[in-house]
Amino acid sequence: MYYDYIQISKINDFVFCPFSLYFHSIYESFDGSRYKAAPQVAGKLAHTSIENKEYSTSTRYLQGLEVFSEKYGIIGKIDIYDKKNKILIERKKKIKKIYDGYIYQLFAQKLCLEEMGWQVKKMALYSMDDNKKYPVKITVKQKKKFFQIIDNIKTFDFSCVKTINKAKCASCIYRELCRP
Numbered sequence: 059m060y061y062d063y064i065q066i067s068k069i070n071d072f073v074f075c076p077f078s079l080y081f082h083s084i085y086e087s088f089d090g091s092r093y094k095a096a097p098q099v100a101g102k103l104a105h106t107s108i109e110n111k112e113y114s115t116s117t118r119y120l121q122g123l124e125v126f127s128e129k130y131g132i133i134g135k136i137d138i139y140d141k142k143n144k145i146l147i148e149r150k151k152k153i154k155k156i157y158d159g160y161i162y163q164l165f166a167q168k169l170c171l172e173e174m175g176w177q178v179k180k181m182a183l184y185s186m187d188d189n190k191k192y193p194v195k196i197t198v199k200q201k202k203k204f205f206q207i208i209d210n211i212k213t214f215d216f217s218c219v220k221t222i223n224k225a226k227c228a229s230c231i232y233r234e235l236c237r238p
């Protein structure tokens with residue numbers, strides 16, 4: 059049994075850079091506008107309607123539900139689960155590319171929902187700005203990588219990080235704070 063749950067929203071940070079996970083954890087309790095880059099603030103606003111349960115008043119949808127998996131030690135929040143069609147949907151402000159991180163996020167939510175007794179037949183991403191919906195399927199290779207990432211987070215040792223990706227640092231919102 060896990061007593062320390064990994065937040066689903068942090069999996070992406072870890073994939074981007076383990077140090078950014080550290081900064082995200084440190085600064086998340088402060089006013090986001092102080093350190094978040096503009097696109098991330100817009101993305102957060104895209105989720106506000108979900109968190110305020112404005113998507114629909116229909117009982118067909120579960121919205122902003124807290125989910126967790128004791129088996130995998132993960133915890134988070136879903137955007138929308140369509141109970142009728144058994145589809146799990148994650149809304150983003152604008153999707154330009156389907157990153158593996160998006161797929162891991164949905165897959166983690168799926169694992170949680172299923173452990174909680176909800177069947178998930180399909181997963182989808184929805185790009186709000188251009189009103190596009192993208193069906194999501196996770197490959198065997200991506201599943202393997204996902205579980206490897208979860209294991210890596212649980213056993214991660216900062217002192218072992220030897221290489222820093224300078225291209226990532228250049229676009230990182232924590233670059234002013236970080237001295238790796």
Ligand code: SF4
Pocket residue numbers: 074075076077078079081222223226227228230231232233236237238
């Ligand atoms: S500045 Fe570079 S090393 Fe630091 S958190 Fe960002 S990507 Fe990671």
